[in-house]
Amino acid sequence: MSDFNQLKELEHTTYPTYEGHDLGLTYTPAGSMFKVWAPTAKQVHVAMYDNAGLYDQEGNVQDHSGGREFPMSRDERGVWSVELEGDWNKYYYMYRLEWADRTLHYAADPYATAVSANGQRTAIVDLAQTHPDGWKEDAGPTLVRATDAIIYELHVRDFSMGTHFNTGEKDLSAAQGRFTAFTYTGLKDTAGNSIGLDHLLELGITHVHLLPVADFHTVNDFAEQGKEYNWGYDPQHYNVPEGSYSSNPADPEARIRELKLLVQSLHTAGIGVIMDVVYNHTFSVEKGPFDPVVPGYYYRTDEHGQLSNGSGVGNEVASERPMVRKYIKDSLRYWAEEYHIDGFRFDLMGLIDTPTVEQLTQELRSEVRPDLLIYGEPWTGGESPQPLLTLKGTQRDKGFAVFNDNYRSAIKGDSDGTASGFATGAWDQEELVLKGVFGAIHDFTAQPSETVNYVTAHDNLNLWDKILTVRHLRERCGFPQWEQGQPQDGRAAEQAVAEADPYREVNEHDLLENETVRKSLLANGMVLTSQGIPFIHAGDELLRSKYGNHNSYRSVDVVNAIRWENKARFRPVFDYYQGLIALRHSHPAFRMDHRELVEQHMEVLHSSGHVVAFALRHHANGDAWNHIVVIYNGSDTEQTILLPAESDRWHVVVDAHGAGNEIRYEVAGHRVTVSRWSMMVLYDQEEPAQPSFLTGQDQTNELAENGLEGSDEGTDQEIAGHYEEAALYRTIELIYERADRQYSGWNVWVWGTGCRDGHVELSELDDGRAVARIQVAPHVRRIGYIIRLNQWDAKDIEADRYIDVDLNRSVMQVLIHSGREEYLLLVNDNRAG
Template sequence: MSGGGCAPVIGATATRFSIWAPDAEQLWLCLFDDADRERREPMLRDVDGVWHVELSGVGAGARYGVRADGPYDPAAGLWFDPDKLLLDPYAPAVDQAFVYDPALTAKRGEGEDTALLCPKGVVVAPSMPVPARPPHFTPGGLIYELHVRGFTMLHPDVPEALRGTIAALAHPAIIAHLKQLHVSAVELMPINAWIDERHLGPIGLTNYWGYNPVSWFAIDPRLAPGGMAELRATVVALQDAGIGVILDMVYNHNGESDMQGPTLSLRGLNARDYFRHADSGELINDTGTGNSIACNQPMVRRLILDSLRHFVTQAGVDGFRFDLGPALGRMTDGFDPHAPLLEEMRADPVLADRVMIAEPWDIGPGGYQLGRFGQGWLEWNDRYRDDMRRFWRGDTGMLGGFATRLAGSSDIFGGDVTRTVNFLAAHDGFTLADLTAYEQRHNHANGEENRDGHGENLSWNNGVEGVSDDPVIIAARRRDVMALLSTLFCSRGAIMLSAGDEFGRSQQGNNNAYAQDNAIGWIDWTGRDREIEAHAFTLAALRARCPDFKDIAMLRKEDVAWADERGRAMDVAQWEQPERRCVALHFLRSGWTLCVNGSAEPREFHLGDDRCVTVASRSLLLLDPLPR
């Protein structure tokens, strides 16, 4: 691809700025001093629609924005308004966080200048790229999803000044915990600079999760006051401990929202090409956020690829998880697993070996694409999540589905290897503990009259909705959480654990805590359930020793034998018995055995060689190989 924008380039005597805005009539590069006084420099347009200016005396640390003038016709995707200060899409850093203000949404000629409301881009001195090396990630390993802020805000061992930041993840207490879980890679929820949705401010809330980005390059200063250098140092510390770093990236939409949203960057420069539009001119909303990025427009592809390379070369990250992943492959006639952007990601010399994980669904037509991302991609497996929840909830007829998911979901991924990311809970939905304590969502704190979030969670409450002081109910919930954790750690292929689920954290029944930057969303380290945590550590150690679970090769008949409690091979009739909830899985090559008892009573399992073990109700038992 020729032309295109790029991050400011610092030369020997001047810095060069380049911005793509082919429909604009004029662009200005706007520099700001320490008193926020503005200096405007006109930019010149080249034949590719890229505007340039080279300024002497401007170097690292300079704060800048962009203004664009041209036709104003929002219905046609033209939003040019020189009163709106815009963020350069390639700005490598911002000087402060975005804060929503209604003035950012004003029509041309009806509002005030937004320079004092908007963060400025910051020119950053070039640094040596991180030396290229293979990703720190074991196929079939444990991915640990965490929110940078909420993970350490209440951690007693992390110094208060570090809490809530990326740097806190490098603290020895954090790394020690991750190593006890045998974490292969941490997956950081979005760290790019984001803005609140407009409905949150009036009800006293903010966007906590960060899935509303304005920049795909700049890190939000609330999470990393030290910017890219902070991320880089933390990645090194984690990798030195054998733990990779995966970033959750949001390319399906941006924080400029719908027609009533703020003008912050892409919209003010070239909305017609950056966003997908219907033939009628309306914004397409396949994301539920108001806009959808045109990911396969050539210059948008370039921007996305450049931003991914930026985090690999400048911070050394090991991979990426993509929110609402079908957006990356959407063409005019629907999702294509061989869309240009996906093919370029596979072929890119910087990105080709990185871990790539798709959330394989969005709400657009044909948006559910589980199993279709193809070679080189891992995929969040919601069929695993749902079938395992149904089994442990007690639904009938689920043993076959349980076994298929446990073995790598060959019905979804086929082929010789599984590309599944098995998970039971994620940031979006109930925590693992709340899954066993709430049948209904309790999102009242979100200010939407409990209408937001998933309505059907395949959850159960063990007899009482919510908090209980009944020791019988508490024991039943702890047993169920431990069974769910056992299931996850004993599943074939990559697994994902949401931070805090290893010790029973709760969000008080809130299954959509995106706006809860408080005790609901933060992890309570002092109140963790030590019994559940010890169970998780034991499971992690067992998984590390047992080769069969981390293997990503599809199980074949010669690899495994399925048996009932009497030690007899399972036949078709047994698999189809609606009430059957017990099975033993014998790994023939390694000699390990997994006994599953999903019934309400203890069960004896006969394993051959005169062995017989009792498996507690609603639990799993993993047995070491017999001495040979």
């Protein structure tokens, strides 16, 4: 670090900090409290307005004078505050800040939770009045393990702007491109296929990952529908929904209520909501949410004192500074609590320093919700002076996941060019594919739950267009050359799209024989049958094309909108995706979340000649199927593969022509032939699945489903019998003894339990020992553990340790002495069954 930067960092570390959770507005009908952290300001007033201000032709308010201004008081932590009596609901406010050189300006509240159109003024809203009916009871799906998730990345506008979204009896034109499009059910195309929300439910995905829905700068809320488009990676107000997705951007309450309705609607369908967050940069510095309040503090600078550009768009947020880190954590907590968001995907997570990501993960999981999904892009958009970048590998054992671009490239090749991968024609990719199949545990992860597997996302060519590019079919399909969202030849995008045909070489009557179709199914089939968290781009199941536009963030709807008419046209492709997703849902062998399970149950069968085959053995992860074999054939000829010798009869559930849980046909013997550019999944024997761990609420739900709850027939004996298997869950009491009797900060990290892995607290006992109680599923024979200080500040023993489960005991007590590798099994009378 240069002397200049050292001085700047020293200056920033002298700023006072504030740890309270009440920055911004605290509203009640009796009065409103305003707090803003502005340690370098000489005076701050809050200016109150009864309207949103006078807008110019560009949709901005240039003059914020004329409000009723109230002086604020500064405390020793740099926080200015004032409490105004009375009900200020539906008013607007700004902060007027004055500096040592007597300059002054008006700024919106960086903690704003409601704003006027285009975010020009902060709005005062009674958030309780924005709750939809039943909001208190709203909750997203619960994940036992992160690898249970199947993520579907979707842009709010793309979801409903296709012409076939609005073809039913209801006129949905007012909802198209809006949050409210997600609240309609029962929508069908002319052939009777479900579209919209019902399509997502039918597909079977567990979570919708929404591209940024927080207020962004680059779309004018007043623009005519369809005239402006953006993905939303230009943040302005981090804690406010985007106005252009609202039915009325001029009403600050509407966008809040409508986003909550979107979340509630997806939750009602059993689908979680993941929010794409962009804390690595802001659209503007001077007009952004931070610099007008604390100049210079929120942004990194290079050795010359200039704004660093690790984001590639002109600035990067200094997440490592205490009040920036606090802002990010406060913002995430707000979205999770106020909007019931189920997870967060971080844009350019590489630029968020690793200690910040680790802290926010731990705090959100422990204080808000233990199964929040947290993942992001482990790369940057340019050079950054931050030494603790969150790149691949930094996430090991820290509870969050990162995108696996190693596996992505191994499957498809490069992102925008003609280079190929395993599924698109390249040879010698088998070793890289296997690293991805194994959840990257032999690459950059400690556990498979730390990798998000994917082949395409909103960035770069989507899957269909990438395969056409590799096959040199762009010209035949009539794709234009794109520049800044428009065809280079001067045609309008609408004309260029109308004159192109992405499916020119497809015979719809023999769809699953087509090379491009097969390669696309193979690519995402690999994602959906690998260890880790699978992620697919919206529309892949409909052979979505963006007409060769690799960066469509500024293109019009005709390029980006999902074409719902493709569901009827390419129904076998949708059915194939649906079958693969159902297979993954039904079989925990594909969803192992710990390294030990993967290493214990996975075996490579074949890895050469453009073919990868592996087995999931011995009821992996409690699966009902004994041995499962998965084969990927990326070659242009059919391949015959040897099957494991333990069985001589195999049931095929996935091949080139269909996918799912149902048996398609049987194979006798030890060889099977796999069609070119396709995959196959087989199993040998099926036994009753191991019982899943049931929470109290799960038991209540299952009792109701079986007619036992609240019924005279539901006697205690019947209920006990109904849960006889669930009672086989065991408890390990891990008793920890330290010579110094100091247990503060010490805890246990466990894995392989089949229940809830991860952090387990120690409770101190009277005899100078501490105990952790660990629940273990019936099928588990061995668990792993580490005794650690805080969040990996130290380990009692550096190596991983294991406990063999005593199957004859319902409660098993083991004594661990600090510094000793072995454990002692204590005798008790808690014998099982």
